[in-house]
Amino acid sequence: MLSDPEAGQASLQYGLTLGSRELRTQLAKILAGMGIKSDLDNLGIFHNFSEVMILLGEVFINPGDVVYYQSPQDLNILQVLAEYYGAELKQLSSGILPPDAGRVKLVYISNSKQLSPEAKEILLDMASKLNFLIVERSLNGDSDGSELKLSDKEGRVLFLGAFSEIPVLSSLGEFIPLVYLEASSQLMEKIEIAKGALTLCTNSLLQGMLIKALSPYVDGKEVNFGKDETQISPEELQDLLSYRGERLMPSEIREILKYASIEGLLYLAGGVPDPQLFPLDKILNIVNNLTPEEWMEALNYSSHKGLPELRAAMADYISEREGINLTEDNVLITNGSQQALDLIGRFAERRGSKIITESPTYLGMLTAAVPHIGEEDILHMDLRTPQGLNNLSQYRTGAMQSGVPAPVIYLTPTFGNPAGYLWTEQERRNLIDVVKSFRNQGYDVLIIEDDPYGELNYTGLNPGEELIIAPTFLSMYPEGIIYLATNSKVFSPGSRIGYIVGDNQYMDEFAQLMEELEVEVSALPQLISAEFIKSGMLKEHIQVLRREYAKKARAIDEALRKYMPEGVEWTPPQGGLFVWVEIPQEWGLDLKALLHDVAVKEGVNIDGENVKFAYVPGGAFSIDHSTDNAVRLCFATATVEEIYKAIHAFAELIRQHRR
Helix, strand or coil: CCCCHHHHHHHHCCCCCCCCHHHHHHHHHHHHCCCCCCCHHHEEEECCHHHHHHHHHHHHCCCCCEEEECCHHHHHHHHHHHHCCCCEEEECECCECCCCCCCEEEEEECCHHHCCHHHHHHHHHHHHHHCCEEEEECECCEHHHCHHHHHCCCCCEEEEEEHHHCHHHHCCCCCCCCEEEECCHHHHHHHHHHHHHHCCCCCHHHHHHHHHHHHHHHCCCCCCCCCCCCCCCHHHHHHHCCHHHHHCCCCHHHHHHHHHHCCCCEECCCCCCCHHHCCHHHHHHHHHCCCHHHHHHHCCECCCCCCHHHHHHHHHHHHHHHCCCCCHHHEEEEEHHHHHHHHHHHHHHHHCCCEEECCCCCHHHHHHHHHHHCHHHEEECCCCCHHHHHHHHHHHHHHHHHCCCCCEEEECCECCCCCCCECCHHHHHHHHHHHHHHHHCCCCCEEEEECCCCCCECCCCCCCCCCCCCCCHHHHCHHHEEEEEECCCCCCHHHCEEEEEECHHHHHHHHHHHHHCCCCCEHHHHHHHHHHHHCCHHHHHHHHHHHHHHHHHHHHHHHHHHHCCCCCEECCCCECCEEEEECCHHHCCCHHHHHHHHHHCCCEEECCEEECEECEEHHHHCCCCCCCCEEEEECCCCCHHHHHHHHHHHHHHHHHHCC
């Protein structure tokens, strides 16, 4: 798979939230053979059963809700619903709910063959009358375990299975620890939003392995499959949602990502790295040199903390780079940085903390945190300025007097998403001094430093050119910082490897959260990442990325200077993958409407050529709409020629529609 450039790039790149289109198409064909009608909107691919249960908990379960199960063996998979989400677990008797069932949200059926025809009919009827959902577990990947799904007329049955149990895979002895879920598009839409906030997408490398294994059996196979048309009413769906489910924020970027497949469209929207720069040959070499023992380990999941070898490798790497002393106990591994942000939201919820962040701020943090603490507990402050620091001090004074717990401060200070700003060393010291004074008074303010782009620095590359850099908050004040890092921008986003780094007292809290949620990260990408770091290949690869992305950073700055009308402002990109462009508010541009209705749909005429392009409207990056007059541009995947053409078209769009 990795030896094929196109398939290899796909296996290392970000994927769609619900999974690869190719894999879901293969799955739809398999389910069609079981009599289950479904299309891509009905299907989702997930890391494991634990992730599916967390997503169901997020969307549907409030404390005190009742979840019924069929067999005592089902408790293992459902335990997270009780221990984290506060559900009351009760066992069914003969598949029939008692009259005093309580507020039932889910019924988990692990073997529908054991239910009598009458019990199945009663269960589906009660689901309709009491408004609950049924999760039916597939049996060995065949039609024997789909009897409730096949009888469902209202879209209340979610069909859950493991790829390793599909006969064509189990007969090969293949074990790839991914699972699938089939549901009405109405339910799957909510699950998709929750998945985007939790882990963003499923491991692309493992999905690629599945696609290759299934291809000989399903590709070219003619089957009749269609859409699962069953739907509950909007009112019933609203009644099913948990308080977290009601707070879910659809990611505007994930929606805009769908534009990337439009032929001929110039795409400056997604924050994805250039797949042409993935180190395919190096990764292939690592995979080919795995021992049989390592392969046995690779096709499973690690402990909730992550593989010791990767945690130790990352601890050594950061220690050397930052001049501090870390051990593997200071590092936890997550399913990408998005899961780390989800854990930050849960951490803040548990502490009763508000989150203070910049404006603009990273959208992924907002989508992760809002379900847990609500929009009202996210505050924007510009902590680079004296006024912002004064606002923070005033907030602290009022909060301490009223007994409000210390806030969590979330920052992307080094070429971050979306603005690409670089905080100076003095700005960092000013904030640390204020936070230290709070902590010395017993007010446990914590800074979250999110640093996916810090090593993508494009200054100092040429002879005589100054390297512009600032020390990380982690290196300056390690006891008061939680540091987030990821492989996604410097190695492989599809591997879904993220890192939480910090002092042991906080790592214990995060480890406890991960254990409660049964967080598991696939071992294969962890083993690959550990070797990539330990061998020195990561350091070498970052230098390649710096040189290549620097060319595009210069190109987009030059294009903006050449084409943009006077009054438009931006910060020349010195690192990262983004440029933040601010347009005067008095020009009255609805940048969101212009994206969908003009830039993507109609295009802009440039020298006789109709140019269609995409960007991300700035309103997505704040809670208070303070960024509605800006856009985020990503220069990572476009060619230099495409960058010039897209910026020219964008400038013309502004001229045509400004007041």
